[in-house]
Amino acid sequence: MVPTAPDRSPSGPDRPVVVLVDAYTSGKYLPPEFAALGADLVHVQSTPEFMPSMPAPDLSPYRAALVHQDVDRTVAQLAACRPVAVLAGQEPGVDLADVLAERLGVPANGTALSAARRDKYVMIETLRAAGLRCADQARSGDVDRLVAWARARGSWPVVVKPLRSAAGDSVFVCRDTAEVRQAAEAVLAGETIYQESNHEALVQSYLHGTEYVVDMVSRDGRRHLCGVWEYQKRLLPSGRNIYDRERLLAHDEGPAPALAAYVSAALDALGVRHGPTHAEVIMTPEGPALVEVGTRIAGNMHPGFHDACAGGNQATLTALAYLDPETFHARHADRSYRRRAHAVCCTTPTTQEGLVEAVDEAAVAAIRALPTVHGLNLKLGPGQYLRPTVDLYTSTLRVFLLSEDPGALARDLERLGELKDQVYRLRDRQESLL
Template sequence: MSHLLIVELPGGNDTDIFAAALHAGHRFTLLTADARHYRAQAEVAPWLARAEAVIEVPGFAIGDAMASIASCKFDAIVCLQDLRIVETALIAQALGLRHLNPATASLARNKAAVRSRLADAGIAQPPYAVTTGREDLIATVDRLGLPLIVKPVDGFGSQHIFALRDAADLVLLRALAGPVAAGPGDYGLGVAAQGQLLVERLFDGTLIGCDTMSADGHHVLLGVNEKLFYPPPSFAICGGCLTTNAGQFGALESWLFAVLDAIGFDHGAAHVEVMLTADGPQLVEVNPRLVGARIPRLISAARARSAHADLIDLHLHGRLPKLTPPMHAVTRWLTAPRAGRLAAVTVQQQSDPALVEVMLLARPGDTVRPPLDNADRLGFVMTCGTDRAAIEALAERIVEATHISVVPDGIDLSGSG
């Protein structure tokens, strides 16, 4: 039985890593800046009761807590949260545990720095620039020319992203340049955004998510998730189809692994987003952790084994997962038809064996709106099988048959008024 140090939770409430640890017979401790955030959630608190300990470090001032962390004798450390990946790498280095090295962890948290490193390694990059402030943003957009995408250099989760495709978008940008240039401000967990924006070429093509695991500089591609978006101006993903890697992605693997090698990615999981264009693959970004938004469940369904268990094994023993037979797994997301407060979500019962699960993430009373970014999604439908068209059709039928009731703000949902 091994003792795992788990650093924060992805999404602030995703306990799948806890479940995988306990299922494999391991013990775990949670390291967090705010234990109250987790204990206040009815679905998370019972999992904390099963932890060996919860180490709370206000402000995540790790240097002040290293002695107490080291005294717990951990066998591995796992982080699925972008905002803590650098501190986790430093803790791992201090404790002699397998993890992504601190230099690459820091590099991967700056999208512009990644582009610069790849260019130095001879991997072609699109036109891009880093901007600070309203006037710099407008001048940079004018200089680079359309189409462009604007996003925080340290962003994640497809949030705070703006696409500039035509003259109308430029008019809107000039009207909103001040707030856009200010960026997200605060990412939560007490982490402030850097305040810089990356402006880069916007490519047409097929967006894919490539999920990899690495050990001692050797890489394995687990699968490729082809993503679908809601119509512009939304940047939310409405679903995707993950296809397991059974050796059919040779050319893509070579390119992906060259990217990972160029930034010194030596250990851990990575979620690499790539736009497949008529001129070949174009990097969108490298996320130095396992994919979020419950997509590890998609990987697990398609590979018929737990992605979290593989990640734990990677950090404990340095073992890379093996490739699995060809399989598809599909998601389709549920979203609000209008802005307001969520009253109810009614899902029709299904008995199709290809249905993996229907999961609701939002609760009655939550403020909701039609999807502008991924934070607006209410839940998902997941299906799996060898016939891609059939499982996609099944997922879409379930979404279409789901009734989502939204009421205006101010309506009493308690039934007492």
């Protein structure tokens, strides 16, 4: 175990140690919350090199960091720190975090249902066995079998996607057998955003209805509902259904209570007793049906923004649930957020392509100056290549907006649409027909 930075606070046997596995993207918000409750942090990297599809984690908040090679060795290294918690910082760390937590004897969701929490086919079949509403589906590494399933089902569209990816990676909405074949071939020929080969592809019935996000934090099987967000997506001619924006519902608005109850039942079926979860659910005419759930914090998590619009955030509540479960149970378990302001998280798409030469600071300043903009994350910098948006990772900006006035949000979202493609100055700019 190699220290990555000088200790920034006293450490010793009386300070609890928390292990984060693969703290990419929004996982960066977890270390300060655990540190604020008096914990030291250790980072575990599940792969030999950092994953190029995501910015590398900042290791400066950690007492130490290690690169996982062998479970027995990693367990021995971590046991010397006597950790009180092990959890995934983001999706690629879920499997390893389950193993390490179980082996180290800290609060864990266990490994018996780990596959059901990562493999989308196993996930949905686990819900079906529990009597929960879910999509029809088939999986195979044989394109002809996937096409035959879709043809025999005879109801269109269907969805083709990888078994173990995320962020909308290689998810296709297919309207006929030719499109199923094309999508399945593309999935099987590629890798996930986590550099895993797709040996099989998944084909599912299309769930008609509005899609929602349901974020929770659990401790000992008791949960706090952190937010219910309504998705707005954009279907491209290619069949890709890309993220656009999500709007925070009031805790008792429309389908929110039914969605929360369904997700809690799904988490029970999947063996989730501890930690944060990020679920995507379609409210079909027959009721909620799960798209997928990740046992990690939401990708759009931003502590200050969520505190302002929902009165709390997953990162703070996750740290509390692991380090002070009594307080979590007393103040937060079996309760839900209360919306304090109308809020939208927008992930801006683009049809442009080219090498980023510079960031136009005037355009960034113009976006930040919009009255409802609370925060802005740039997803690219000089020297990086901008590609047309086909999933969450190829969106260009993440912008957080909130206001007591929904009309003000609508006006600023319209202006954001005018400014978004001015942020990056591109060399050899091209326009895609996606």
